[in-house]
Amino acid sequence: MIFASTHSPESQGILEDGIRKALAWAASTDMAALETGPHTIDGDDLFVNVIEYTTKNPEERFWEAHKEYLDLHFPIRGEEQIDLALLEDLKAGDYDASQDFQAAQGEKRASVVLKPGDFLVCYPQDVHRTAVAVNGQPETIKKAVFKIRIA
Numbered sequence: 529m530i531f532a533s534t535h536s537p538e539s540q541g542i543l544e545d546g547i548r549k550a551l552a553w554a555a556s557t558d559m560a561a562l563e564t565g566p567h568t569i570d571g572d573d574l575f576v577n578v579i580e581y582t583t584k585n586p587e588e589r590f591w592e593a594h595k596e597y598l599d600l601h602f603p604i605r606g607e608e609q610i611d612l613a614l615l616e617d618l619k620a621g622d623y624d625a626s627q628d629f630q631a632a633q634g635e636k637r638a639s640v641v642l643k644p645g646d647f648l649v650c651y652p653q654d655v656h657r658t659a660v661a662v663n664g665q666p667e668t669i670k671k672a673v674f675k676i677r678i679a
Contacts, residue, residue, distance in 0.1 A: 599675065604644060
């Protein structure tokens with residue numbers, strides 16, 4: 529997992545090429561003007577899904593991980609909490625290869641609050657529960673989830 533700021537490159541460490549490419553694309557794009565839905569950047573190797581939703585209580589959300597793609601969560605408007613755990617610490621459910629979706633169940637180990645200017649990269653072992661309301665206060669947010677194919 530990488531949790532860092534687009535405003536502070538020194539917080540980012542050494543990033544993989546696909547992550548750097550996604551961040552460069554975001555920096556050169558009016559992210560707030562993007563319509564919801566998928567946007568191709570580099571074929572199936574790098575694309576972004578722009579989504580809008582209202583955050584909820586954690587009990588109303590689900591755990592997920594991915595094997596084929598890294599997720600780079602990039603808030604555009606609003607704040608959300610993302611709960612985190614390691615796959616080895618949770619009970620893994622079925623894996624749907626067509627959706628690159630690994631289900632899981634269990635308890636969180638950590639949480640981050642993402643706001644515009646932050647980003648979070650989740651690797652295959654990083655199970656995440658998104659769209660959790662910060663301090664229990666639902667908020668409608670807009671964010672981009674970059675999908676970066678794992679080499």
